[in-house]
Amino acid sequence: MVLRLSLGENSYDIIIERGCLKKAGEYLKLDRKVLIVTDDGVPAQYAQAVASFCKYPHIVTLPQGEQTKNFNSYIHLCKEMLENNFTRTDCVVAVGGGVMGDLAGFAAATFMRGIDFYNIPTTLLSQVDSSVGGKTGIDVGEVKNIVGAFKQPRRVLIDPDLLSTLPQRQISNGLAESVKMALTCDEDLFNFIEKGVNEENLEEIIIKSIIIKKNVVERDEKESSLRRVLNFGHTVGHGIETAMFPALLHGECVALGMLPMCSDEVRARLINVLCALDLPVTASFDTEKVLQAICHDKKLAGSDINVVYVQSVGTFEFRKMSADDFERQLREVL
Ligand code: GLY
Numbered sequence: 001m002v003l004r005l006s007l008g009e010n011s012y013d014i015i016i017e018r019g020c021l022k023k024a025g026e027y028l029k030l031d032r033k034v035l036i037v038t039d040d041g042v043p044a045q046y047a048q049a050v051a052s053f054c055k056y057p058h059i060v061t062l063p064q065g066e067q068t069k070n071f072n073s074y075i076h077l078c079k080e081m082l083e084n085n086f087t088r089t090d091c092v093v094a095v096g097g098g099v100m101g102d103l104a105g106f107a108a109a110t111f112m113r114g115i116d117f118y119n120i121p122t123t124l125l126s127q128v129d130s131s132v133g134g135k136t137g138i139d140v141g142e143v144k145n146i147v148g149a150f151k152q153p154r155r156v157l158i159d160p161d162l163l164s165t166l167p168q169r170q171i172s173n174g175l176a177e178s179v180k181m182a183l184t185c186d187e188d189l190f191n192f193i194e195k196g197v198n199e200e201n202l203e204e205i206i207i208k209s210i211i212i213k214k215n216v217v218e219r220d221e222k223e224s225s226l227r228r229v230l231n232f233g234h235t236v237g238h239g240i241e242t243a244m245f246p247a248l249l250h251g252e253c254v255a256l257g258m259l260p261m262c263s264d265e266v267r268a269r270l271i272n273v274l275c276a277l278d279l280p281v282t283a284s285f286d287t288e289k290v291l292q293a294i295c296h297d298k299k300l301a302g303s304d305i306n307v308v309y310v311q312s313v314g315t316f317e318f319r320k321m322s323a324d325d326f327e328r329q330l331r332e333v334l
Pocket of ligand 1: 133135231
């Protein structure tokens with residue numbers, strides 16, 4: 001299946017096909033210098049498969065994990081390209097999860113003011129969400145994604161076969177983002193997930209999630225309005241992620257973060273779905289620390305917080321919540 005994301009001259013194809021990694025030479029323009037960025041948690045043969053199609057491949061393997069998404073890794077990638085005389089007509093390929101996609105994409109966005117970027121996501125989370133839409137960036141200290149750029153890839157290759165080596169916890173982690181998209185934008189997808197997720201219907205969930213993401217990004221690429229819906233669960237989720245680091249994965253924090261931001265009726269259905277997917281519905285954390293992380297250590301009192309709220313499945317509202325209501329909701333629900 002090929003989905004076309006239409007953004008004028010930045011339009012691109014998203015290929016969703018079992019085995020497409022092995023056809024990377026057909027789908028990507030690799031007869032040039034290619035920086036392949038991967039991490040040591042990704043099977044090395046994935047990056048090697050891409051390299052086998054390249055005229056001049058340079059594989060960089062970084063340590064797995066969010067800590068790698070930093071300025072030092074970014075400089076490392078830039079130096080690698082500089083030392084190997086990359087020009088504006090060369091390219092970067094990310095082979096990994098969201099961390100590799102964000103980091104490699106940011107290097108591609110900024111090296112020589114922008115060179116071609118391809119994304120080959122290898123985790124479910126990156127296949128259903130982060131590989132599409134052009135958000136790239138790095139963390140600074142504990143603040144996630146605070147430096148970055150919008151850089152649309154030239155093409156995205158989603159190979160569901162790559163998920164066969166993923167631990168079940170990583171599958172659940174990715175499904176949290178699909179639940180987020182279903183709950184806010186697609187009641188049918190939520191009903192579908194509610195009936196049960198298995199190996200057979202996972203590809204369908206990937207496709208349905210990407211269609212939602214694509215429709216949102218086409219209407220609001222730079223997140224001036226509508227795209228904020230994709231942050232549902234993320235305000236609280238990011239706070240929990242920082243406060244609990246490294247105990248919980250991103251999707252697990254998003255799962256928790258959605259719970260205070262919906263009506264009681266929606267929350268009851270959401271809890272059932274999250275439990276069925278082995279995602280957390282409670283966690284013991286220091287609420288003060290979470291609130292501090294949410295506001296980057298500034299005082300929340302007196303300010304309003306922009307949130308995405310789900311009153312009924314498949315719909316969303318942008319709401320402003322007072323800091324007091326926000327804190328109360330957090331303490332009551334989690
Ligand atoms: N993952 C949220 C977005 O791409 O906007």
